[in-house]
Amino acid sequence: MSQTFNPSDIAMLRTDKRASLTETVQRWKSDGDSVALVPTMGALHEGHLSLVRLALKAADRCVVSIFVNPTQFAPHEDFDSYPRDISADLQLLQSAGVDLVYTPDEADMYPSGKDSAIKAGAAAKGLETDFRPHFFDGVVNVVHRLFDHAQPDLAVFGEKDYQQLMVIDEMVQAQSLPIEITGAPIARDAHGLALSSRNAYLSAEELEIARMLNQALYKAAQDIQGGADADAACDEASALLLNCGFDKVDYVSYKPEWNRVLIAAHIGKTRLIDNAPTTPST
Numbered sequence: 001m002s003q004t005f006n007p008s009d010i011a012m013l014r015t016d017k018r019a020s021l022t023e024t025v026q027r028w029k030s031d032g033d034s035v036a037l038v039p040t041m042g043a044l045h046e047g048h049l050s051l052v053r054l055a056l057k058a059a060d061r062c063v064v065s066i067f068v069n070p071t072q073f074a075p076h077e078d079f080d081s082y083p084r085d086i087s088a089d090l091q092l093l094q095s096a097g098v099d100l101v102y103t104p105d106e107a108d109m110y111p112s113g114k115d116s117a118i119k120a121g122a123a124a125k126g127l128e129t130d131f132r133p134h135f136f137d138g139v140v141n142v143v144h145r146l147f148d149h150a151q152p153d154l155a156v157f158g159e160k161d162y163q164q165l166m167v168i169d170e171m172v173q174a175q176s177l178p179i180e181i182t183g184a185p186i187a188r189d190a191h192g193l194a195l196s197s198r199n200a201y202l203s204a205e206e207l208e209i210a211r212m213l214n215q216a217l218y219k220a221a222q223d224i225q226g227g228a229d230a231d232a233a234c235d236e237a238s239a240l241l242l243n244c245g246f247d248k249v250d251y252v253s254y255k256p257e258w259n260r261v262l263i264a265a266h267i268g269k270t271r272l273i274d275n276a277p278t279t280p281s282t
Contacts, residue, residue, distance in 0.1 A: 013094055014101045018149050021102050025063070025151055028099075033060035037152035039143060042066040044089045047158060047187035047195035052096045054184045055156045063150050064093055065102040071114050071138030102150065109145055116141040121174060123166040127262055128273075131250050139164055140171045147172075147179060154180035158187075160194045162260055162275045186274070188214070194274045201270040209245040209267055213274055216240045220252060221261045221276040230254040234261065241265050254278065 015021055025035055036059035038051045048064075055062045066089060086103065093101050120129075120136035128135055147155070157165050162183075169181045187195045192214040193207075202210055220237040224230050234252040241249050241263075250264040250271075262275040 013098065014090060014103055016103045016105060016108065018104065018108055021063070021100065021149055022151070024100055025061075028061050029151075034153045035059055035061045035063060035150070037146065037150045037155045038062065038064045039146050039155065039157070040064060040066055041068045041197070042084055042086065042089050043197035043200070044092050045195050045197065045199075047160070049092065049096050050187045051156045051158055051184045052093070052098060054182065055154075056097060058154055058156070058182060059152075061099045062097070063100045063102055063152065064098050065104070065146050065150070067102075067104055067109060067142065067146075069109075069138060069142040070106065071141050072135055073138075102146075104149070109142065114141070116144070118144045118171065118175070120167050121170045123163065123170045127163050127251055127253060127255075128264070131264070136164070136167050139167060143168055144171065144175070147177060152179055154182055156182045156184055159183045160186045160196070160274065162258065162262060166258065192218075194272075196272065198270050198272070202267070206267050206270065210270075210272060212241065212244040212246075213263065213265060213272055214276075216244075216252075217261060217263050217274050217276050220254075220263075221278045224254055224261065224278045225280070230256075237261075237263065 015024070028035055036055035038048070038055050040048055052062060052064060066086065068084065090101060116137075118140050120140050124136035157168060159165060165181070165183050172179055172181055189195060191211040193199070193211045194214065199207070199210070216237040219240075220233045223233040223236075234254055237252045238249045246265045246267050248266040250266070252261065252263045254261050259277050259279045260275050261278060262273070264271060264273045266272075
């Protein structure tokens with residue numbers, strides 16, 4: 001049976017005001033409830049819902065924020081065209097049992113300008129920063145502000161953006177914030193492609209090529225796990241992607257301190273990222 005969505009219920013689920021968010025969270029906490037935050041940029045899919053389910057298992061209440069953060073985008077990137085569908089997002093979140101959706105506008109998030117004393121630390125060096133030097137300062141800027149607004153006990157981030165997860169965890173520790181950071185396993189389609197809002201940009205032909213990304217990634221991770229030279233395994237994965245039809249590979253890199261192979265590659269106008277562990281899961 002399909003679920004009927006009541007517009008008034010959805011309206012009650014959403015707030016775009018910091019004061020309302022703070023009041024609601026304080027009321028929950030005064031009742032003894034724990035609160036989880038799932039920060040997103042909208043265009044929600046099953047990957048986001050897996051974060052929500054994890055949050056609802058870990059805490060009594062779940063807040064999801066939707067904010068397309070301009071400080072994460074360079075002038076040549078896709079801020080204006082980034083997919084947005086707030087109505088569909090709210091329906092998905094209502095179905096998932098989310099308690100509150102926070103949808104601030106830019107003036108609410110950056111009332112005194114976009115500069116911030118909070119900067120990304122050592123975990124941000126290399127990989128994404130080599131290609132998007134603005135990115136992680138923008139991430140920690142907005143995440144720190146969301147934490148200040150929502151005052152969660154814990155926050156859930158997807159492991160697909162693994163370097164981002166490490167950067168945020170490092171920021172929380174450096175700032176001594178009383179927030180537990182939880183990484184959620186990567187959600188994938190039936191062919192193993194990591195779910196992403198940007199997958200919507202792919203044509204049918206590009207989608208077939210994109211599904212080779214995880215195959216190259218897993219082979220590199222398994223080879224390294226089996227004792228192969230890490231640089232050689234990463235170079236082989238990069239060559240495989242180009243041979244399969246990817247237009248450009250930004251990096252295939254092994255980070256031993258994270259026990260991960262991380263990958264970023266372009267197909268058409270779309271940039272995809274993924275990662276895999278080099279140690280067996282337990």
